[in-house]
Amino acid sequence: MASVYRTEDCQYTVDREALVQRLAEALQGDSLLVDDEAMRPYECDGLAGYRQMPQVVTIPETIEQVRHVLRVCHDMNLPVVARGAGTSLSAGALPHPQGVLLSLARFNKILEIDHERRMARLQPGVRNLAISEAAAPYGLYYAPDPSSQITCSIGGNVAENAGGVHCLKYGLTVHNILEVTMITMAGEEVTLGSEALDSAGYDLLAAVTGSEGMLGVIVEIKVKLLPQPPAKDVLLASFADVETAGNAVAGIIGAGIVPGGLEMMDKLAIQAAEDFVQAGYPTDAAAILICELDGSPDDVRAQRERVCQLLDEYGAAEIRVAGDEDEKARFWAGRKAAFPAVGRISPDYYCIDGTIPRKHLAYVLQRMQELSDEYGLRVANVFHAGDGNLHPLVLYDGNVPGEFERTEELGGRILELCVEVGGTVTGEHGVGMEKINQMCVQFGSPDLEQFRALKYAFDPSGLLNPGKAIPTLNRCAEFGAMHVHHGELPHPDIPRY
Amino acid sequence: MSEHDQAEDLAQRIAEAAREGTPLRLQGGGTRGFLGRETGGTPLELSGHRGIVNYEPTELILTARAGTPLDEIEAALAEQGQMMPFEPPRFGDGTTLGGAIATGLSGPRRPWAGAARDLVLGTRVVNGKGEYMRFGGEVMKNVAGYDVSRLVTGSYGTLGAILEVSMKVLPLPEAEASLTLATGEDEGFRAVEASYRDGVPVSGAAHDGSALHVRLSGTRLAVDAGLQRLGGDRDEDPAAFWHALRDHRLAFFTADGPPLWRLSVPMLKGVPELPGERLADWNGQLHWVRTDAPAADVFREAARLGGHATLFRGGDGHDEVFQPLPAPIRRLHEQVKAAFDPDGILNPGRLYAGL
Numbered sequence: 001m002a003s004v005y006r007t008e009d010c011q012y013t014v015d016r017e018a019l020v021q022r023l024a025e026a027l028q029g030d031s032l033l034v035d036d037e038a039m040r041p042y043e044c045d046g047l048a049g050y051r052q053m054p055q056v057v058t059i060p061e062t063i064e065q066v067r068h069v070l071r072v073c074h075d076m077n078l079p080v081v082a083r084g085a086g087t088s089l090s091a092g093a094l095p096h097p098q099g100v101l102l103s104l105a106r107f108n109k110i111l112e113i114d115h116e117r118r119m120a121r122l123q124p125g126v127r128n129l130a131i132s133e134a135a136a137p138y139g140l141y142y143a144p145d146p147s148s149q150i151t152c153s154i155g156g157n158v159a160e161n162a163g164g165v166h167c168l169k170y171g172l173t174v175h176n177i178l179e180v181t182m183i184t185m186a187g188e189e190v191t192l193g194s195e196a197l198d199s200a201g202y203d204l205l206a207a208v209t210g211s212e213g214m215l216g217v218i219v220e221i222k223v224k225l226l227p228q229p230p231a232k233d234v235l236l237a238s239f240a241d242v243e244t245a246g247n248a249v250a251g252i253i254g255a256g257i258v259p260g261g262l263e264m265m266d267k268l269a270i271q272a273a274e275d276f277v278q279a280g281y282p283t284d285a286a287a288i289l290i291c292e293l294d295g296s297p298d299d300v301r302a303q304r305e306r307v308c309q310l311l312d313e314y315g316a317a318e319i320r321v322a323g324d325e326d327e328k329a330r331f332w333a334g335r336k337a338a339f340p341a342v343g344r345i346s347p348d349y350y351c352i353d354g355t356i357p358r359k360h361l362a363y364v365l366q367r368m369q370e371l372s373d374e375y376g377l378r379v380a381n382v383f384h385a386g387d388g389n390l391h392p393l394v395l396y397d398g399n400v401p402g403e404f405e406r407t408e409e410l411g412g413r414i415l416e417l418c419v420e421v422g423g424t425v426t427g428e429h430g431v432g433m434e435k436i437n438q439m440c441v442q443f444g445s446p447d448l449e450q451f452r453a454l455k456y457a458f459d460p461s462g463l464l465n466p467g468k469a470i471p472t473l474n475r476c477a478e479f480g481a482m483h484v485h486h487g488e489l490p491h492p493d494i495p496r497y
Numbered sequence: 498m499s500e501h502d503q504a505e506d507l508a509q510r511i512a513e514a515a516r517e518g519t520p521l522r523l524q525g526g527g528t529r530g531f532l533g534r535e536t537g538g539t540p541l542e543l544s545g546h547r548g549i550v551n552y553e554p555t556e557l558i559l560t561a562r563a564g565t566p567l568d569e570i571e572a573a574l575a576e577q578g579q580m581m582p583f584e585p586p587r588f589g590d591g592t593t594l595g596g597a598i599a600t601g602l603s604g605p606r607r608p609w610a611g612a613a614r615d616l617v618l619g620t621r622v623v624n625g626k627g628e629y630m631r632f633g634g635e636v637m638k639n640v641a642g643y644d645v646s647r648l649v650t651g652s653y654g655t656l657g658a659i660l661e662v663s664m665k666v667l668p669l670p671e672a673e674a675s676l677t678l679a680t681g682e683d684e685g686f687r688a689v690e691a692s693y694r695d696g697v698p699v700s701g702a703a704h705d706g707s708a709l710h711v712r713l714s715g716t717r718l719a720v721d722a723g724l725q726r727l728g729g730d731r732d733e734d735p736a737a738f739w740h741a742l743r744d745h746r747l748a749f750f751t752a753d754g755p756p757l758w759r760l761s762v763p764m765l766k767g768v769p770e771l772p773g774e775r776l777a778d779w780n781g782q783l784h785w786v787r788t789d790a791p792a793a794d795v796f797r798e799a800a801r802l803g804g805h806a807t808l809f810r811g812g813d814g815h816d817e818v819f820q821p822l823p824a825p826i827r828r829l830h831e832q833v834k835a836a837f838d839p840d841g842i843l844n845p846g847r848l849y850a851g852l
Contacts, residue, residue, distance in 0.1 A: 117764045139694060161640045168637060174644065175615050190825045195763035196804040197607060197782050200820035201830055201848065202656070203614055206647030210640045227694040250555035256578055256668030258557075296696030298718035355636040358556050387637035388556070427638035435641075442641055446628035451642050453836035458829065470642065 003097050004050050004433055008474060009467030012078055012098040016055055019076060023058060023100070026068035033057035042101050045086040045093040046148070049350070049404055050433055054081070054095030059103045063183070063219050069102055070217065071187045079466050080185070082213040084124060084156030087148040089351055090432030092160060092212050092468065099463075102217065104155050110134050111220070118225040119178060119195065124155025124218045128162075131223065140225040143170035146428070147336065155218045161210030163428030165261045165335075166292075168386035170226070172428070174209040177223050182208065182216035185459045195222060207454065212430055213465040215458035229260070229294035233304045234328040237316040238285035242266060245287040246361040248314035249385045252291070255310055257303055261292035262386035263335050266365075269342065269380040269393070270334070276341035279334030282318060289316075289385065290335050338382045339393065346378070346395035350407045354418030355427035358388045367417050368392060375410045377403075389427035390418070416441050431469040439469075440476035448473065501562065503546040504621070504629060504660050510541060511658060512627020515840050523654040523844055525564055525596040528589030532600055533653050535814035536847040543595055546660055549573055551635065558618065558635050560663040563595025570594060574666055582610035582667045586743045598662050601651020604743040605701040605712070608779045609693070610667070613650055619663035620646040624656070625838025635663045648833075654844040655852060656837040670698070670714035672721075675738055678709040678729035682768070685709035686781040688727070690764075697723035701739050702780035705749065712739055742778065749776045749785065756811025758795050760784040762804030769798050785809075796820055819848060 003010070023032055033039050034056050044051045055078070060066045073080045079099030086093050095101040107123035110130065114120070115138035120131055128149040132141040145164035146152055152162065158180060161173045170176070179193040193205035208215050239245040245264055252259065265273065267286050274281045281288060289311075293303040304321065311319050322328040334341070342349050356364050365381065372379040378395040392414055396407040415425040415438045425431070425438040439448070451470045456462060471479075514521050520538030524530070527544075547564035554577040561570055567587055574580055584604030585597035598620075603612040619633030622645070632645040649656050678685060682704040689702040689711055698715030712735065713723040724731065732738060741747045750757065760769050761783055768777065773788030788795065792808060796817075799806035805820035812818055822830060827849075834841070834852050846852065 117766075119764075161644070163638050163640075171611070171615065172638065172640075174647065175611065184825075188825050190829065192826075194803060194805070195766070196761045197779060198601070198612060198614075198651070198761050198805075200805040200807075201822050201826065202652055202833055203601075203647055203650060204826070204829060204833070206614060206644045206650075207833075210644055227696075230696040253557060253668075254555040256671065258667065295698075295715070296719050296722060298722055299696065299698070299716045302716045302718050355638050357553065357558075357635055359553065384638070389636075389638045422634065423636055424634055424639040424641045426641050427636070428640055430640055431642070439641060444631065446624075447630045447632065447642070450624060450628070450630055450645065450837070454643055454645070454648075454833065457832035457836040460832075 003052060004094070005052065005097060005467050006475060008472065010098055014055060014078065014098050015076070019072070019078065019100070020056060022072045022076070023056060023069065026065050027058055027060060031059050031061065031065070033059070042083065042086070042095060042103065045083070045088040045091060047089050047091045047432070047434055050091040050094050052095050052097055054097070054099055054101040057101045057103060059106055061106045063189070066102070066217055066219060067183055067187050069100060070183055070185055073100055073463055074185055074187065074461060077461065077463070079463050080217070081465050082159070082217045084153035084159070085127065085151050087152040087156065088160065088430060088432060089353065090426065090430040090434040092430050092432035094433050096466065104153070107155070107219065113138070115140060120223050120225055122154050122221045122223065124158070124221060125153050128152050128154060128157055135225050139228050141228050142223055143176050143226050144173050147339065154221055154223065158209055158218055158221055159211065159213045160430040161428070163389065165263060165384060167384065168262060169258050169260050174206055177205070177209065177221060179222040180205055180208055180218055181220040182218045184216050185461060185464050190216070210430070212432065212469045214455055214469060215464065217464070231297040231300040232260070232292060232294045232328065233300050234322040234331045235291040235293070235304070235307060235311070236320045236322070236331045237289045237291070237311045238282040238318045239287045239289070239315070240285070240317050242287045242365055243362040244315045245289055246358065246385070248289060248311055248316060250358060251310050251314045252307055253386070255306065257307060259291050259307070259386060260294040261290070263290045264288070264383040264385040265335060265338060266381040268378065269338050269382050272341040272345050272380060273334035273338050276344055277333045277337045279330050281334050285317065290331055335382070342380050342393045342395065347397040347399065350394040350396060350411055352392045352394065352411045352414050353389070353426050353429035354415050354423055355387070355389045356418050356421050356423035358385070360421040364390070364417060364421060368414055371410055371413055375406055377407060377410055384427070388423065412438055433468050436468060436471045436475070437479040439471050440479050445473060448476070499548060501546065501548040507541070507543065507546060507658060507660060508623045508627050508629045511623050511625070514539070514842050515626050518840055518842065520842050520845050523599070523658055525593035526566065526589070526591040528587065528592040529596045529600055531810060533847040534818050534850065536844045538845065541658065543658060543660070544591070544593055550661065554579060557666050558663060559666050560619070560635060560661060561594050563593060563660050563662065565594045567592050567594060567597060575669070578669050579666045580669050581616070581664070582606060583613045583616050584610070584743055585613065586745070588745060594662055595659050598650050598659055599652065599654045605703060605739050605778055608782060609700055614647045616665045617646050617650050617662060618665055620649060620659055621661035622649055622657035622659050625840055625843045633663065637665060653847045655834060655848050657843065670700070672717040673700070673712065673714045673735040674720050674724055675701070675732040675735040676711045676713070676724065676727055676729040677732060678711065678727065680709040682709070682777060682781070689780055692723065692726055697726060703742055703776065703778045705776050706774070710738055747776070749774065749787070755787045755789040757809045758786045758788060759807045759809045760786060760795070760799045760802070760804055762799065762802040766802050769802060771795060771798055792816060817849065822849070
């Protein structure tokens with residue numbers, strides 16, 4: 001398979017023997033992998049359609065070793081790609097063919113749970129869910145909960161500014177971290193943010209959050225912990241059409257209620273989930289809403305009454321309130337299993353991650369159906385309805401020649417549709433290698449050049465995760481030309497470069 | 498194009514200034530000029546670039562031009578039963594959204610509802626080269642590109658002129674109440690934290706040296722339950738004390754006396770030990786201190802507690818106003834500044850000398 005990296009991003013001079021020798025000064029045994037067989041598990045992340053072997057894989061255990069890897073790469077002018085748990089859905093952790101893959105998997109210790117001050121100090125390889133598990137005895141938890149939370153690491157969460165199903169009320173990673181310590185490409189250790197609620201100078205913590213491993217390598221993180229809500233209710237409402245469900249979402253929020261979670265699934269996703277986990281979903285519905293309300297018991301009761309009334313007013317065909325913990329878990333089970341459920345009804349699926357202003361939901365879904373018909377590929381929709389984050393799942397068969405490529409193209413068209421209505425190409429999965437072309441559609445040339453200048457402010461040699469997230473103007477020119485070649489400029493009103 | 502849309506003109510003027518190497522002093526409503534270090538330069542008036550561009554109450558998003566007065570935004574929000582959760586302070590009439598975001602300050606609700614930077618979703622910014630750029634957008638979840646919108650929030654106009662802001666807004670609480678309790682500071686803040694953990698909808702907790710003030714915002718049921726749990730005397734007007742605190746209209750702030758310092762410190766790490774009067778907000782995470790102590794002492798005390806200090810009022814504008822940065826962080830600041838404003842024409846020295 002040809003490299004997905006562009007030639008312009010692969011202009012490094014590699015002396016592999018010298019590289020291995022230098023790295024071996026600080027890394028021994030299974031901390032330094034050089035055989036193809038040993039490196040194979042690192043050739044891709046959660047987006048397995050993209051694969052690339054690195055020159056070597058390093059798995060340091062100490063900050064000094066991380067610094068050594070960066071120093072060697074800095075001296076030899078070779079790229080470095082940092083990797084947490086490898087669950088990125090945008091090929092953010094895809095290795096560079098001429099570079100070093102730097103795994104932080106061994107930085108897996110919870111250094112401190114300060115329950116009194118509601119914060120946790122963590123190494124970057126700690127799993128997201130492990131934080132909440134460790135905080136649970138104190139009645140606390142870590143709010144962002146990406147669906148990969150069993151596996152994904154907090155370092156990766158920071159790099160991607162990970163979200164989850166509770167973002168509308170509790171925010172993204174950027175809202176829930178206090179401090180990050182990272183090593184710059186020049187080998188310097190810097191601490192951004194603090195335990196206080198703000199810091200002096202520029203908000204470099206915000207700049208680094210979601211920077212996709214391109215500004216520094218994170219070695220320690222302090223996160224905020226929140227009290228577990230004393231009470232929770234989960235509602236399930238079904239609708240005869242998607243638009244009505246969308247209106248109900250607007251109605252709930254417009255009435256002043258911000259649910260802890262508000263999720264939508266369309267018919268194909270409902271059916272797949274029901275077949276998989278038997279959550280008791282109404283399979284005749286065109287859409288369902290799952291609504292979680294949290295707070296004090298009184299508060300939750302008041303909210304529940306109001307939401308049920310609103311759902312009814314907005315035309316829900318059926319409203320169920322989970323009667324006990326089992327039923328709450330069951331209502332959520334189908335949603336949480338939606339991706340693997342769709343995986344069962346198709347040989348492969350491709351998850352897309354655009355966000356739209358919710359008022360355009362009906363239009364976007366209708367256009368998506370047209371695109372689905374045009375490409376002959378089925379699309380199931382799972383939707384963080386509260387915050388407008390869509391996850392269309394394109395069903396395809398990777399064994400059919402050309403079908404992955406068509407799927408990717410359809411995915412690109414869907415993302416461009418999101419930009420057309422004023423949304424974004426990625427709500428929470430990151431740009432990585434996957435959506436780098438669509439960045440040309442969303443951003444103008446000065447914006448992209450500003451991103452690049454910011455990148456070089458942190459990493460003047462440009463060695464951290466090159467060729468991802470921020471496209472060069474060259475790439476955009478070629479991408480634009482390709483689109484014209486297909487004769488289908490999707491929205492000519494947007495300036496392109 | 499609306500007469501209130503001056504983006505093109507402003508970008509041109511910044512580009513011109515860059516060509517000529519003329520420093521600019523960005524100005525909105527002119528109510529925050531006392532903040533930060535003194536900066537020379539030709540005034541660049543941003544208050545004419547104004548107006549609410551888009552407001553979607555059911556999506557909790559509002560977009561407005563930088564020169565829009567906060568009063569106008571609050572009125573539009575109130576009409577739909579919504580608010581700016583970060584409760585931006587106003588230190589005079591005509592204070593604008595651009596100034597609120599450029600200084601990044603947040604009011605008493607901040608520990609529970611988020612800071613200015615938390616609520617900012619997107620910006621349109623002109624950098625020091627006069628390039629008009631757009632970052633983020635009008636959606637809650639957006640991870641495309643670096644988070645420049647949050648980076649420019651609180652950068653005091655030194656990275657770019659913020660011309661437009663999209664932000665998350667929230668429903669006004671169904672009920673709000675304010676309490677005064679004769680409780681000590683440490684004991685009081687611990688009681689507030691304990692009640693918050695049990696679901697009491699705390700939205701303010703301050704101690705003025707003699708009494709603990711607590712505000713509750715939420716559903717009527719939750720506020721009532723909180724009132725019962727915390728006890729104390731209920732204030733007649735639930736907003737009066739908190740707005741006076743937010744806008745520095747309390748006697749503590751307005752009385753003649755030593756310079757006013759702001760110390761932002763971690764939770765439960767102790768209080769600043771400095772001569773002079775002190776008022777604590779943010780449940781003990783923000784301290785206002787009127788002190789004649791030398792700046793170096795205040796910065797040292799803030800650092801000892803793991804936080805940072807700002808000389809808020811009363812300095813001469815030439816010495817450092819913000820907590821000095823460690824050398825590697827200072828270098829990053831210089832490089833970031835150069836990435837946005839290579840000629841150093843935007844509010845030079847407002848934040849730190851040489852930046």
